[in-house]
Amino acid sequence: MNYSDLADSAAETKDQLVSNLRRVVSDAEDLLAATAGQTDSKITELRARAKDNLLLAREKLADADAAVRARARLAATATDEYVHDNPWSSIGAAAALGILIGVLLGRR
Numbered sequence: 001m002n003y004s005d006l007a008d009s010a011a012e013t014k015d016q017l018v019s020n021l022r023r024v025v026s027d028a029e030d031l032l033a034a035t036a037g038q039t040d041s042k043i044t045e046l047r048a049r050a051k052d053n054l055l056l057a058r059e060k061l062a063d064a065d066a067a068v069r070a071r072a073r074l075a076a077t078a079t080d081e082y083v084h085d086n087p088w089s090s091i092g093a094a095a096a097l098g099i100l101i102g103v104l105l106g107r108r
Contacts, residue, residue: 014068021061028054 032050035043083090 014064018061018064018068021057021064025054025057025061028057 028050032047032054035047038044038047
């Protein structure tokens with residue numbers, strides 16, 4: 001496994017984490033809305049803590065999203081620079097990949 005594969009795997013894991021965190025935040029907001037009419041002091045205290053934690057989670061989510069986007073931009077820039085610096089290598093690699101895919105699809 002090379003660096004590119006590890007970077008792709010890490011980006012995929014971050015994307016899944018961001019997606020899961022968004023789902024948790026949404027569910028927590030729904031839960032807060034559903035218990036809005038409750039006036040018990042314990043529930044009121046828990047709702048206040050949950051709201052604070054949701055605000056923090058949203059901030060972290062925004063930070064994680066920005067980091068994923070920045071890393072994707074860096075990867076795209078690095079790829080673009082490599083292709084411009086090594087056009088023949090890139091063409092050769094693309095051709096080899098195309099031939100490989102063609103052979104594999106031709107066997108079916």
